[in-house]
Amino acid sequence: MSDVLATIRDKVHAGKRLSFDEGVFLDTSVDLHTLGELANVVRERKNGNVTYFNVNEHLNPTNVCVYRCTFCAFRADLKSEKGYVMSDEQIVARGREAWDRGCTELHIVGGLHHQLPYEWYLNVIRVLHDKFPDLHLKAWTAVEWDWFARMTGRSTKELLAEMQVAGLGSLPGGGAEIFHTDIRSQICEHKADGDEWIRVHREAHELGLRSNATMLYGHIEKAEHRIDHMIRLRELQDRTGGFQTFIPLAFHPENTRLSHIPKASGMMDLRVMAVSRLMLDNFPHIKAYWVMLGIQTAQVAQSYGADDIDGTVVHEKIYHEAGSDSPQEMTVDEIRRLIVEAGREPIERDTLYHEVVRETGKKWKQGRKMLALA
Numbered sequence: 001m002s003d004v005l006a007t008i009r010d011k012v013h014a015g016k017r018l019s020f021d022e023g024v025f026l027d028t029s030v031d032l033h034t035l036g037e038l039a040n041v042v043r044e045r046k047n048g049n050v051t052y053f054n055v056n057e058h059l060n061p062t063n064v065c066v067y068r069c070t071f072c073a074f075r076a077d078l079k080s081e082k083g084y085v086m087s088d089e090q091i092v093a094r095g096r097e098a099w100d101r102g103c104t105e106l107h108i109v110g111g112l113h114h115q116l117p118y119e120w121y122l123n124v125i126r127v128l129h130d131k132f133p134d135l136h137l138k139a140w141t142a143v144e145w146d147w148f149a150r151m152t153g154r155s156t157k158e159l160l161a162e163m164q165v166a167g168l169g170s171l172p173g174g175g176a177e178i179f180h181t182d183i184r185s186q187i188c189e190h191k192a193d194g195d196e197w198i199r200v201h202r203e204a205h206e207l208g209l210r211s212n213a214t215m216l217y218g219h220i221e222k223a224e225h226r227i228d229h230m231i232r233l234r235e236l237q238d239r240t241g242g243f244q245t246f247i248p249l250a251f252h253p254e255n256t257r258l259s260h261i262p263k264a265s266g267m268m269d270l271r272v273m274a275v276s277r278l279m280l281d282n283f284p285h286i287k288a289y290w291v292m293l294g295i296q297t298a299q300v301a302q303s304y305g306a307d308d309i310d311g312t313v314v315h316e317k318i319y320h321e322a323g324s325d326s327p328q329e330m331t332v333d334e335i336r337r338l339i340v341e342a343g344r345e346p347i348e349r350d351t352l353y354h355e356v357v358r359e360t361g362k363k364w365k366q367g368r369k370m371l372a373l374a
């Protein structure tokens with residue numbers, strides 16, 4: 001074993017923080033099985049043998065977007081036939097469908113429409129919260145919040161606070177892509193940059209909102225960009241403690257302007273998962289998002305650092321437009337079965353990681369807060 005790996009191994013077992021150089025070394029020079037073994041030490045120290053899932057649905061109220069990120073297959077031009085804007089009735093119908101199916105969460109993200117005002121996005125939250133006050137609304141990426149601020153001339157913090165009053169429950173982790181400007185300037189040069197993404201999440205945390213964080217990998221970035229991305233998130237988490245889950249997202253090339261790039265391999269998916277668990281020592285959870293990874297890899301990832309597999313999902317558009325061949329939804333029984341098959345104990349959680357207790361004849365109730373153990 002190399003001296004560097006021996007030092008890293010000692011640090012992981014002692015719960016000590018890994019440096020940027022050690023992260024790059026892990027990403028580029030350590031075999032997958034060793035990475036998995038080390039990541040599993042941290043995974044089990046924090047979350048024992050549990051794998052979390054939730055019962056949720058997705059809502060993408062519009063796909064019309066002013067930006068043209070090279071990796072995006074979801075967006076549509078203003079006058080494109082593919083473009084759509086959901087009516088209030090359609091939005092409420094989606095909320096009703098989610099509530100009737102026993103969902104605890106609606107995950108809401110979309111495009112940055114050229115003509116719709118900020119009030120339209122605010123109204124999405126208002127109408128849903130008004131009709132379904134117990135359905136947690138996890139809404140709008142930092143890129144959308146930045147767009148709202150550009151549209152209105154108001155501060156993102158003021159807008160976050162306003163939507164919090166209207167019923168916003170938390171922020172999803174999207175729009176992060178890769179923070180490093182060398183990469184971001186090539187794949188999404190116009191939208192909110194890494195510093196703005198970090199600022200929006202800091203402000204949300206200061207208001208008491210929890211959020212997630214993502215990273216889009218497997219396109220033109222290198223190991224040093226991925227590690228830089230994780231360290232920037234780790235630094236914000238040191239300050240606020242507001243992040244719940246890190247979700248590495250594999251790039252899907254189909255129908256994008258980067259379609260010449262091959263899809264990330266299962267080996268790479270597991271490497272990134274394990275390195276994330278090792279570098280993000282202050283994140284309680286790492287999620288293997290089955291829609292992106294495919295069900296089989298998401299299962300194996302439970303031994304490579306992940307302790308969450310996301311949810312039932314339903315109506316997923318963003319990655320299916322980009323060629324994801326995973327199903328549109330999974331039932332709770334299917335999710336439980338695949339977690340048990342992976343050797344883990346399934347626990348249903350709500351968005352804020354409270355255990356969800358279901359009783360016959362009743363919708364659901366919130367159980368104890370499931371905290372990461374360390």
Ligand code: SF4
Nearest residue numbers: 065067068069072075
């Ligand atoms: S990733 Fe988001 S911001 Fe970029 S083009 Fe797609 S919908 Fe628009």
